Amino acid sequence: MAISRARPGKMTGIVSGRRDHVPVEPADSPSIAGADPPELERRPRPQTRQPIEIEPAQPADAAELTSTQIRAFHDDARRFNPAWSETNPGGPPGYDSQAWQVRMMKRGDYFTIRLGGLIVGGLIAFRIGPTTRNLGRIWVDPEYQSLGVGRTAIEWLHSRLPALTWTLETPAWAVRNHHLYESLGYRKVGARPCPDGFTEFLYERT
Numbered sequence: 088m089a090i091s092r093a094r095p096g097k098m099t100g101i102v103s104g105r106r107d108h109v110p111v112e113p114a115d116s117p118s119i120a121g122a123d124p125p126e127l128e129r130r131p132r133p134q135t136r137q138p139i140e141i142e143p144a145q146p147a148d149a150a151e152l153t154s155t156q157i158r159a160f161h162d163d164a165r166r167f168n169p170a171w172s173e174t175n176p177g178g179p180p181g182y183d184s185q186a187w188q189v190r191m192m193k194r195g196d197y198f199t200i201r202l203g204g205l206i207v208g209g210l211i212a213f214r215i216g217p218t219t220r221n222l223g224r225i226w227v228d229p230e231y232q233s234l235g236v237g238r239t240a241i242e243w244l245h246s247r248l249p250a251l252t253w254t255l256e257t258p259a260w261a262v263r264n265h266h267l268y269e270s271l272g273y274r275k276v277g278a279r280p281c282p283d284g285f286t287e288f289l290y291e292r293t
């Protein structure tokens with residue numbers, strides 16, 4: 088399975104109101120070789136310049152938030168996790184559970200990421216101290232990755248939820264994430280073994 092990811096033009100500006108709009112030029116239609124596994128069935132793509140919209144997640148969004156997570160985490164693990172297999176497709180706790188999404192909406196700050204009205208990802212932050220927040224999760228549907236959506240969403244989160252320190256954890260094998268987080272000001276401060284058998288890197292941004 089190969090998905091070509093053309094880079095679009097530069098994105099500009101974050102605007103106003105409950106939703107935040109950032110114009111984005113969509114990439115050319117991706118070419119997908121071979122048969123798609125069920126979680127990677129094609130979804131509609133924005134055909135014109137579309138805004139990124141980030142807003143608080145609602146229980147009615149749980150199904151789309153779950154399906155986009157399954158697609159994003161399975162795709163990432165298949166490409167980067169050396170321990171990936173059909174029976175071990177990857178994914179963090181609750182990524183495939185609608186009930187988990189609804190629970191996290193109550194427990195943390197949970198946002199949908201929409202492109203042209205379509206949910207293409209989400210992000211979840213948790214307050215873990217008086218001045219510290221944890222970027223608990225972010226994902227973008229593989230069909231919409233490398234458009235700058237993830238970077239824009241994290242920058243937006245930093246400005247929306249003030250914190251002296253941001254923390255996050257990510258697998259040691261997730262090299263693409265390391266690049267993204269480090270370019271957003273996070274630095275690696277530690278590593279620890281995970282129950283699943285891989286090592287997790289700990290990042291902090293102050």
Ligand SMILES: CC(C)(COP(=O)(O)OP(=O)(O)OC[C@H]1O[C@@H](n2cnc3c(N)ncnc32)[C@H](O)[C@@H]1OP(=O)(O)O)[C@@H](O)C(=O)NCCC(=O)NCCS
Nearest residue numbers: 159163224225226227232233234235236237238263266267
């Ligand atoms: C991490 C994730 C949210 C990023 O979303 P995105 O919209 O693709 O992110 P962006 O387009 O803003 O930026 C991606 C960056 O990674 C870079 N990148 C892409 N593929 C890469 C690779 N194979 N190796 C290194 N860097 C890579 C891009 O070049 C870009 O960096 P740049 O802006 O300096 O060029 C998305 O990849 C994802 O959902 N991954 C699966 C789920 C996951 O791992 N989530 C994080 C842990 S909870």
